[in-house]
Amino acid sequence: FRMVDLIEKKRDGNELAEQEISFIINGYTDESIPDYQMSAFTMAVFFQGMTEKERADLTMAMVHSGDVIDLSEIAGIKVDKHSTGGVGDTTTLVLGPLVASLGVPVAKMSGRGLGHTGGTIDKLESVKGFHVEIDKEEFIDLVNKNKVAVIGQSGNLTPADKKLYALRDVTATVNSIPLIASSIMSKKIAAGADAICLDVKTGAGAFMKTLEDSRELASAMVSIGNNVGRKTIAVISDMSQPLGFAIGNALEVKEAIDTLQGNGPEDLTELCLTLGSHMVFLAEKADSIEEARKMLEGAIKNGKALETFKLFLRSQGGDAAVVDNPEWLPAAKYVIELSAKESGYISEITADSIGTAAMILGAGRATKESEIDLAVGLILRKKIGDRVEAGESLVTIYSNTENVEDVKNRLYKHIKISAAEVKAPALIYEVIT
Ligand code: URA
Numbered sequence: 001f002r003m004v005d006l007i008e009k010k011r012d013g014n015e016l017a018e019q020e021i022s023f024i025i026n027g028y029t030d031e032s033i034p035d036y037q038m039s040a041f042t043m044a045v046f047f048q049g050m051t052e053k054e055r056a057d058l059t060m061a062m063v064h065s066g067d068v069i070d071l072s073e074i075a076g077i078k079v080d081k082h083s084t085g086g087v088g089d090t091t092t093l094v095l096g097p098l099v100a101s102l103g104v105p106v107a108k109m110s111g112r113g114l115g116h117t118g119g120t121i122d123k124l125e126s127v128k129g130f131h132v133e134i135d136k137e138e139f140i141d142l143v144n145k146n147k148v149a150v151i152g153q154s155g156n157l158t159p160a161d162k163k164l165y166a167l168r169d170v171t172a173t174v175n176s177i178p179l180i181a182s183s184i185m186s187k188k189i190a191a192g193a194d195a196i197c198l199d200v201k202t203g204a205g206a207f208m209k210t211l212e213d214s215r216e217l218a219s220a221m222v223s224i225g226n227n228v229g230r231k232t233i234a235v236i237s238d239m240s241q242p243l244g245f246a247i248g249n250a251l252e253v254k255e256a257i258d259t260l261q262g263n264g265p266e267d268l269t270e271l272c273l274t275l276g277s278h279m280v281f282l283a284e285k286a287d288s289i290e291e292a293r294k295m296l297e298g299a300i301k302n303g304k305a306l307e308t309f310k311l312f313l314r315s316q317g318g319d320a321a322v323v324d325n326p327e328w329l330p331a332a333k334y335v336i337e338l339s340a341k342e343s344g345y346i347s348e349i350t351a352d353s354i355g356t357a358a359m360i361l362g363a364g365r366a367t368k369e370s371e372i373d374l375a376v377g378l379i380l381r382k383k384i385g386d387r388v389e390a391g392e393s394l395v396t397i398y399s400n401t402e403n404v405e406d407v408k409n410r411l412y413k414h415i416k417i418s419a420a421e422v423k424a425p426a427l428i429y430e431v432i433t
Pocket residue numbers: 165174179180181183184207
């Protein structure tokens with residue numbers, strides 16, 4: 001093939017064959033296809049879209065551009081959960097031990113990355129001694145024994161996606177459904193998932209701001225998964241405000257412990273039960289979603305979920321006693337209340353701006369080199385729709401610096417109070433199978 005012909009073919013709205021897509025992805029990975037031709041190609045895709053068949057072929061070509069993790073030595077159906085990203089999303093910390101307690105193998109590979117708070121690994125490192133520097137054999141043994149383990153990212157996974165994402169970022173082609181969907185799905189499949197449970201966020205704090213766009217992305221990913229032999233479902237959930245109350249690393253570990261004990265925030269608990277039921281069902285550990293949900297509720301009630309969390313922490317060097325003594329988690333020097341200036345109803349808690357406030361406190365990385373402060377962050381005292389009286393706390397700020405004026409101003413600006421009653425937003429919009 002010649003790249004120029006393939007660009008032309010896509011430019012004119014024709015369907016590319018599997019071998020043509022592989023040629024493009026392999027050529028871009030080994031640098032025989034230059035950035036300028038790939039830029040023209042991604043722009044052609046942006047305008048012409050891709051058929052279902054092309055999307056599946058693109059995903060698998062990216063999967064095979066690098067290492068593919070082989071989890072076949074782990075017994076059972078490996079279900080991976082993926083969230084398209086939100087603020088204060090504590091679901092992974094809860095879901096791992098929760099579904100593992102029912103025998104679903106959770107083999108999680110996680111990176112650090114940038115964001116409002118650290119990633120799953122950073123959060124878990126709030127537990128003294130916990131580490132993810134284990135080798136592949138130990139990882140597999142732990143999943144077989146405990147049903148849950150986390151390992152740091154290693155190997156060369158989906159190099160084509162890494163290059164392509166960076167190129168899209170500077171060529172105004174990030175926002176293309178086929179490119180986003182294949183990018184996300186290729187990473188999950190390369191990481192060894194047999195089945196995939198997607199949490200597609202929608203709202204101000206999400207990548208997709210409208211329900212329509214979120215639905216389109218969710219359907220695109222579900223089709224790809226099912227077309228390449230990985231059962232996939234997607235839940236569309238709200239990210240107009242942060243999920244749960246805690247935004248921070250140690251603070252979210254504490255929130256996960258509360259949730260595993262049955263005392264977590266209502267929205268976080270509900271989302272975990274919804275995603276968890278689909279994971280248990282995909283793993284074929286229950287005959288229906290309803291049965292799976294009952295089993296999960298049982299594991300929280302009878303303490304199995306919490307026991308599994310302790311076992312998981314202990315097995316990777318962590319001091320599991322913090323689960324019963326959360327005051328041993330890293331604690332911030334200053335605890336500052338942000339009190340409401342007026343009475344009324346909470347009408348807005350813009351998720352991404354609240355996340356940025358947590359990052360300014362040091363909870364997340366602004367650049368790859370930034371150091372994370374595990375102790376700092378925010379606890380929301382009110383959610384959208386709640387009544388608030390002037391002087392009541394809206395947010396508790398956990399900080400290691402005394403002066404938090406900048407953070408306070410930001411929070412005041414993005415937490416709006418209205419005189420009229422406000423309805424709480426829906427949490428779960430739909431499930432796409
Ligand atoms: N997240 C990804 O992983 N890939 C995209 O293309 C967009 C968001």
